[in-house]
Amino acid sequence: MAQQLAMVIDAAKCIDCKGCVAACKVANDVPTGQWRNWIKPTVEEVPIPGLLKSKPKFQPGACMHCENPTCVDACPTGATYKDKETGEVVINNALCIGCGNCIPSCPYDARFRNEVTRKADKCNYCPERRAAGLPPACVDTCPTKARVFGDINDPESAAGILYRKNKDRLTRISARTDTKPNMFYVGDPGHGDWGGEAVVPASMVAMKQSAPLIKGIVGLSGLGVLAMLGRQLLVGSDAEHKEDSDA
Amino acid sequence: MSRRDFFRASGLVAAGAVGGPALLGGLTKARAATPAAPAWESKFSACDMCFNKCGLIAQVEDGVIKKLDPNPKFLKSRGMLCARGNAGLAQVYDPDRLKHPLLRKGERGEGKWQRIPWDEAIDMAAQKMEETRKKYTPCGHLFSAGSDLHSQFVGRFAEVYGSFNVTSHESLCLVSGNRAFLDTYGEVPFPDVLNSKYIVMAGANRFEALVTPDSIDLMTAMREHGCKLVTLDPRYTKTASLSDEWYPIKPGTDMAFMLAVAHVIIGEKLYDPQWIEEKTYGIEQLTEHVRQYTPGFAAEECGIPAEAIARIARELAAAAPASMIYPGRRTSDYEDSTQIRRAFAIVNGLLGNWDRPGGLLAARAVGLKGVPYDAPWYDENQEDRIDADKVPMMFEHEGSFLVTRDSVLADDPYPVRGWFIYKTNPMGTAPNRRKTIEMMNKMDFVTVVDIAMSDTAWYADLVLPSQSYLERLDPCSGLQGSVACACVVKRDPIIDPLYESRSCFDIMKDIAGRMDLGEYFDFTIEEFRKKQTREIPEALEVMDRDGVYYNPSKVYGIYEGRIYKTLSKKIELYNQRYEQMGLDPLPIYTPPTKVPKNQFRLVLGRNAMITQSSTTNNALLHQFIPSNTLWLNPDAALSLGIKDGDLVEVSSSVGRQELRAEVTKKIRKDTVFMLSGFNTLSTMQSLSHGNGASINEVLEDDYDAVTGNASMHTTFVTVTRKVA
Numbered sequence: 001m002a003q004q005l006a007m008v009i010d011a012a013k014c015i016d017c018k019g020c021v022a023a024c025k026v027a028n029d030v031p032t033g034q035w036r037n038w039i040k041p042t043v044e045e046v047p048i049p050g051l052l053k054s055k056p057k058f059q060p061g062a063c064m065h066c067e068n069p070t071c072v073d074a075c076p077t078g079a080t081y082k083d084k085e086t087g088e089v090v091i092n093n094a095l096c097i098g099c100g101n102c103i104p105s106c107p108y109d110a111r112f113r114n115e116v117t118r119k120a121d122k123c124n125y126c127p128e129r130r131a132a133g134l135p136p137a138c139v140d141t142c143p144t145k146a147r148v149f150g151d152i153n154d155p156e157s158a159a160g161i162l163y164r165k166n167k168d169r170l171t172r173i174s175a176r177t178d179t180k181p182n183m184f185y186v187g188d189p190g191h192g193d194w195g196g197e198a199v200v201p202a203s204m205v206a207m208k209q210s211a212p213l214i215k216g217i218v219g220l221s222g223l224g225v226l227a228m229l230g231r232q233l234l235v236g237s238d239a240e241h242k243e244d245s246d247a
Numbered sequence: 248m249s250r251r252d253f254f255r256a257s258g259l260v261a262a263g264a265v266g267g268p269a270l271l272g273g274l275t276k277a278r279a280a281t282p283a284a285p286a287w288e289s290k291f292s293a294c295d296m297c298f299n300k301c302g303l304i305a306q307v308e309d310g311v312i313k314k315l316d317p318n319p320k321f322l323k324s325r326g327m328l329c330a331r332g333n334a335g336l337a338q339v340y341d342p343d344r345l346k347h348p349l350l351r352k353g354e355r356g357e358g359k360w361q362r363i364p365w366d367e368a369i370d371m372a373a374q375k376m377e378e379t380r381k382k383y384t385p386c387g388h389l390f391s392a393g394s395d396l397h398s399q400f401v402g403r404f405a406e407v408y409g410s411f412n413v414t415s416h417e418s419l420c421l422v423s424g425n426r427a428f429l430d431t432y433g434e435v436p437f438p439d440v441l442n443s444k445y446i447v448m449a450g451a452n453r454f455e456a457l458v459t460p461d462s463i464d465l466m467t468a469m470r471e472h473g474c475k476l477v478t479l480d481p482r483y484t485k486t487a488s489l490s491d492e493w494y495p496i497k498p499g500t501d502m503a504f505m506l507a508v509a510h511v512i513i514g515e516k517l518y519d520p521q522w523i524e525e526k527t528y529g530i531e532q533l534t535e536h537v538r539q540y541t542p543g544f545a546a547e548e549c550g551i552p553a554e555a556i557a558r559i560a561r562e563l564a565a566a567a568p569a570s571m572i573y574p575g576r577r578t579s580d581y582e583d584s585t586q587i588r589r590a591f592a593i594v595n596g597l598l599g600n601w602d603r604p605g606g607l608l609a610a611r612a613v614g615l616k617g618v619p620y621d622a623p624w625y626d627e628n629q630e631d632r633i634d635a636d637k638v639p640m641m642f643e644h645e646g647s648f649l650v651t652r653d654s655v656l657a658d659d660p661y662p663v664r665g666w667f668i669y670k671t672n673p674m675g676t677a678p679n680r681r682k683t684i685e686m687m688n689k690m691d692f693v694t695v696v697d698i699a700m701s702d703t704a705w706y707a708d709l710v711l712p713s714q715s716y717l718e719r720l721d722p723c724s725g726l727q728g729s730v731a732c733a734c735v736v737k738r739d740p741i742i743d744p745l746y747e748s749r750s751c752f753d754i755m756k757d758i759a760g761r762m763d764l765g766e767y768f769d770f771t772i773e774e775f776r777k778k779q780t781r782e783i784p785e786a787l788e789v790m791d792r793d794g795v796y797y798n799p800s801k802v803y804g805i806y807e808g809r810i811y812k813t814l815s816k817k818i819e820l821y822n823q824r825y826e827q828m829g830l831d832p833l834p835i836y837t838p839p840t841k842v843p844k845n846q847f848r849l850v851l852g853r854n855a856m857i858t859q860s861s862t863t864n865n866a867l868l869h870q871f872i873p874s875n876t877l878w879l880n881p882d883a884a885l886s887l888g889i890k891d892g893d894l895v896e897v898s899s900s901v902g903r904q905e906l907r908a909e910v911t912k913k914i915r916k917d918t919v920f921m922l923s924g925f926n927t928l929s930t931m932q933s934l935s936h937g938n939g940a941s942i943n944e945v946l947e948d949d950y951d952a953v954t955g956n957a958s959m960h961t962t963f964v965t966v967t968r969k970v971a
Contacts, residue, residue, distance in 0.1 A: 010470070012470060015454040015455075015462070015466060016454075016855075017329050017455075018329075018871050019330045019332070021330070022330035022868075023328070025867060025870075026334075027314050045912065046911075046913055051492050052493055054491065057488045128284060131283060131284035131285075132285060133284075137316075141316070141328045141329075143325070143462065143466075
């Protein structure tokens with residue numbers, strides 16, 4: 001079986017220390033004010049003093065490397081794709097034109113346009129770190145090890161063990177568009193009503209679903225766009241990009 | 248996931264390569280090949296973003312630190328690094344860092360500086376210190392150092408210089424709690440959180456104010472071992488929200504709660520009589536003493552139902568000895584802090600948890616030795632510290648900053664006119680900032696060694712740039728963490744020191760050299776380390792290999808067959824020494840001063856992104872905590888006409904500040920809260936200057952009657968909406 005890299009998270013263990021968020025920012029040079037991962041607090045009324053309901057109060061998250069990634073459908077150049085071997089949703093920076101289509105297409109708000117690179121950005125499970133034999137930065141640094149990462153199809157990996165052990169009570173974030181995210185929460189994930197609806201341009205959906213010929217054309221146009229991008233990078237002008245900032 | 252697991256997984260990743268959609272086949276594959284592993288060099292160090300010294304691995308590329316990762320072999324921090332630890336880079340590469348020696352040109356606090364060469368700076372520091380010593384005797388010079396591995400050299404310098412006047416940060420933090428436990432058990436314990444089954448946490452916020460390994464172990468104990476956590480806090484903190492039970496206790500009434508718990512345990516004979524008989528002293532007196540403190544009485548005081556108090560007492564006793572009243576660190580709270588914490592210590596005594604799994608642990612052998620020296624004797628000197636005899640049981644090596652400050656201001660009993668400060672920031676951490684400014688103004692010459700222009704540096708005469716923890720060579724340090732370990736760490740330079748920064752040791756050594764005190768600094772840090780590790784000679788090598796050395800010393804049962812270092816040679820429920828000194832031998836409850844009408848009690852607290860005043864100017868952490876707010880209960884806000892986000896003025900008898908109100912049910916109606924470290928005076932802290940409010944400008948400077956520990960929860964403030 002191919003791999004499926006995933007995160008298995010015990011949200012009840014999260015203490016909202018922001019260690020994972022800080023680690024990710026440093027490891028991935030995420031620009032000031034932008035974030036690849038997060039901890040969502042449960043918006044709750046302060047309870048009546050005394051016994052508290054044992055519910056997760058903080059929910060760690062990031063790109064969920066979905067089974068049915070709507071962002072892939074939204075990408076006009078094929079820059080975003082689901083890797084068949086690892087199950088990751090990958091952004092090929094060389095192909096990304098920064099069009100921003102993929103951003104609303106993610107029901108979990110996991111994508112943003114990197115202010116510096118002007119391309120789509122999101123969690124990529126820290127491939128450089130993995131190549132060096134290190135876990136993703138957020139997982140490595142997590143004090144309570146609420147975040148566990150690995151190949152859930154490998155029954156011997158830490159993620160695989162946790163995945164199997166809790167098989168019956170694993171939950172996913174319930175978004176209005178169910179993309180089958182590969183981020184599994186052990187038991188109650190905390191409040192789950194924030195997952196939105198994927199907004200994919202209709203034209204993109206049509207194209208993605210039509211004949212391979214069209215796909216080929218899309219690919220070629222992607223190449224054209226790439227050429228344009230290359231030219232743009234060579235010429236390089238800040239003023240031209242001003243309108244991007246509100247995307 | 249263990250590293251080994253990970254290697255397997257990543258191997259598969261590499262083997263699988265990255266496919267890519269068919270349509271762009273070849274191109275995609277070529278472009279999006281598996282990223283190469285970074286050309287990192289991994290170097291061990293220990294974090295210095297707070298006092299915990301968590302083990303880390305610095306990833307360095309071309310002399311630049313790219314990332315700080317946890318050292319998985321470092322048990323004290325359980326292989327983690329928090330947000331502050333990750334933000335270490337932003338501290339080292341902070342554009343606001345001090346870059347070269349600066350000499351004040353204008354008035355104090357005016358911010359006019361002149362860059363001077365190091366030679367001139369050292370000459371000047373030595374000359375001014377000589378002058379002070381000659382004019383005011385050696386004790387006419389004060390030395391203050393924060394929690395740092397080089398701080399011991401400041402203590403050494405003070406001693407060879409001849410001054411008894413050394414203060415640390417601790418009297419603004421935890422000394423009253425240490426006093427209370429020391430005077431009950433003969434030493435300060437380490438809570439065995441990991442193995443505990445029931446924990447009552449009062450006056451601590453362990454999921455936000457991170458202490459390793461306690462914060463992490465607490466979650467493991469709760470989630471994996473079924474430990475129950477009961478939190479008493481006037482705020483609904485993250486710790487409170489993750490607890491099994493939370494009570495918004497009325498501030499200042501913790502002692503009533505603890506005495507009532509003791510009342511129930513004793514009254515219902517829930518303790519182990521044999522243990523109490525063999526190990527403790529004073530059960531009869533305690534029994535008599537707590538008779539009056541019924542759960543009903545405590546309920547009136549604390550605002551916690553009597554049934555809950557009685558039930559918690561019974562549950563604690565049922566889980567004993569694997570249960571505890573968590574000792575905590577926030578002891579800088581009231582004028583009877585030591586006695587409040589004695590009540591905590593006494594309940595632990597009744598639970599019989601000392602030196603046993605899930606209870607309070609004795610210090611383990613770490614193996615490091617001190618490096619002794621003979622300080623010279625100065626005939627012309629004062630008899631004692633300037634803060635001596637003003638409180639009965641101060642810690643000599645920590646001093647009392649507030650008592651010292653009052654004494655300096657009053658020249659009582661003698662004048663102090665010189666001040667040397669390293670890596671501590673009393674202007675930013677001590678209550679009543681105006682008094683600290685007055686104290687500064689009284690000084691002939693103030694030298695500050697720091698990496699940043701703190702408010703204390705901002706009011707100094709000479710400011711010397713020191714090296715950050717990732718640039719310098721540190722002596723070894725022994726650490727202990729619950730059952731995790733008794734270990735030794737050291738720090739080697741990870742990168743070349745930036746700018747003209749020098750280590751505090753080198754600075755001390757140079758100044759001493761110009762004052763004929765060179766013989767006391769006639770060694771290198773490497774030589775010093777060798778002396779420290781003379782009984783564990785393998786330690787240095789092991790630290791090179793693992794980043795940490797563990798001493799395989801005993802964890803439990805250290806006190807089997809051993810006597811306690813108290814007068815009765817037992818755990819003193821009733822403290823005989825206090826009795827001899829005229830202090831209450833058993834804690835007597837006095838209700839806190841009633842909050843005056845239309846006022847609020849100002850309380851302080853920590854969060855995981857703030858270390859006192861040293862992280863609010865950190866560019867990474869600033870993104871998480873851009874400013875501070877005043878927590879205000881909605882009912883109080885309504886009666887004051889204040890809406891969430893309004894600008895409000897907070898004023899006390901000593902000062903006033905403005906900040907935004909955060910209207911939240913997470914705080915009691917009679918209490919307000921704000922974070923520390925904001926609104927610095929120093930404009931060279933560009934993110935924290937003029938941002939939010941300074942809590943120490945507003946806090947009044949009362950202190951604990953036993954230790955001189957600042958009591959930070961005794962200030963009442965008025966809050967008004969600021970009309971634009």
